[in-house]
Amino acid sequence: xxxxxxxxxxxxxxxxxxxxxxxxxxxxxxxxxxxxxxxxxxxxxxxxxxxxxxxxxxxxxxxxxxxxxxxxxxxxxxxxxxxxxxxxxxxxxxxxxxxxxxxxxxxxxxxxxxxxxxxxxxxxxxxxxxxxxxxxxxxxxxxxxxxxxxxxxxxxxxxxxxxxxxxxxxxxxxxxxxxxxxxxxxxxxxxxxxxxxxxxxxxxxxxxxxxxxxxxxxxxxxxxxxxxxxxxxxxxxxx
Numbered sequence: 001x002x003x004x005x006x007x008x009x010x011x012x013x014x015x016x017x018x019x020x021x022x023x024x025x026x027x028x029x030x031x032x033x034x035x036x037x038x039x040x041x042x043x044x045x046x047x048x049x050x051x052x053x054x055x056x057x058x059x060x061x062x063x064x065x066x067x068x069x070x071x072x073x074x075x076x077x078x079x080x081x082x083x084x085x086x087x088x089x090x091x092x093x094x095x096x097x098x099x100x101x102x103x104x105x106x107x108x109x110x111x112x113x114x115x116x117x118x119x120x121x122x123x124x125x126x127x128x129x130x131x132x133x134x135x136x137x138x139x140x141x142x143x144x145x146x147x148x149x150x151x152x153x154x155x156x157x158x159x160x161x162x163x164x165x166x167x168x169x170x171x172x173x174x175x176x177x178x179x180x181x182x183x184x185x186x187x188x189x190x191x192x193x194x195x196x197x198x199x200x201x202x203x204x205x206x207x208x209x210x211x212x213x214x215x216x217x218x219x220x221x222x223x224x225x226x227x228x229x230x231x232x233x234x235x236x237x238x239x
Contacts, residue, residue, distance in 0.1 A: 004071045005217075007031045008054060008111055009081030010047075011039055013180045014130065017206035018078055018213050023047050025214065028071040032063060032081060054081050054107030064114050073118030076217045079108040080130040082148070086141045097144045104148035109155065112170075116163060125168040126217040129156045130209075133176040133232040136239035149174075153228055160226035169225035171216045176232025179203040199234030 010019035010031025016039060019031045023045040030048040031038070038049030048070055052063040067074060082104040085096040112127055119125025134142055135149025152172055159170040177183060177194050183203060186194075195201060209231050215221055216229070230236050 003027045003075040004067070004073060005029045005076040005078070006067060006074045006111075006115065007078045007080055008052075008107075009033070010042065011036070011049075013182070014175060014178060014206050014209050015078075015080040016042065017210040018080060019047055020045065021207065021210040021214050022076070022217075027076070030067045030071060030074075034081075054111055055102050057110055060110045060114060068118075073122065074115045075119070075122075075124070076126045076128075077111060077115040078128045078130065078213055078217075079111050079152075081107060081111075082130070082145075084142070084145050086145065088141050089143050092144065100144040101148050101151075104145070105151045105155070108152060112155075112159065116159075116168060119168050120163070120166055123167045125163075127156070127159065127168065127170040128213050128216050129170070129172045130213075131156075131172045131174045131228070133174050133230060133236040133239075136174060136228075136230075136236050156228075157226045164225055169216075169221070171221075171224060171226070172228045173209060173212055173216070174228055174230045174232065174236065175204060175209045176230070176235040177203050178209060179205055197235060198232070199237070202233065204231055204233060 005022045005027045007015050007019040009015040011033035019029050019042055023029045030050055032050050032052040034053050050063045050066055052059045085100050129152045131152045132149040134146045138146050156170045156172045212229055212231050
């Protein structure tokens with residue numbers, strides 16, 4: 001059965017692969033993007049592009065109204081949108097710390113809170129939060145990013161306990177290093193160094209993360225909630 005799916009930050013990287021995967025499976029997919037133009041490969045698949053800055057509560061509310069008017073209440077929410085502003089702690093400004101937390105954590109709170117209104121009425125829903133291996137293991141120069149991604153685990157597990165009796169699941173996916181525009185921009189030396197830390201010896205493909213998200217949103221995962229699923233090639237083992 002076709003469902004109403006919303007993927008935040010669905011215009012590139014992992015979010016793009018997630019939106020594409022749900023659309024190819026026959027779901028009605030909306031995706032948010034903050035700037036630029038929405039990717040043609042999604043609009044050609046019938047996905048609904050919604051411009052939305054998730055740090056703005058009014059934009060979030062307007063985005064949901066557009067989605068609900070077009071494809072009904074959101075049944076599956078994938079909270080993927082996030083930013084980085086990497087810097088060593090002593091050089092990190094308060095603005096850089098706050099901006100990352102406001103997008104990655106508070107922005108996710110806004111999206112989840114609004115989506116679960118409809119899920120509660122229907123007594124059914126799937127929420128998947130995209131965290132990071134960095135949120136579990138830490139990373140020098142990413143105190144703000146790691147803090148925001150670690151917080152998603154506590155946030156997601158609290159929601160799982162709070163809403164489980166209403167048929168709503170909430171799980172967290174923690175990707176490791178993913179082959180993307182960001183990692184391709186690294187020097188070959190740095191890419192080799194990163195891969196050397198990964199037991200499987202390679203980067204993840206965005207589609208591998210997307211497949212895990214789709215599983216958690218499926219009927220096969222109906223009894224899974226509050227879980228943190230690593231898709232990191234073994235990089236975060238022990239955390």
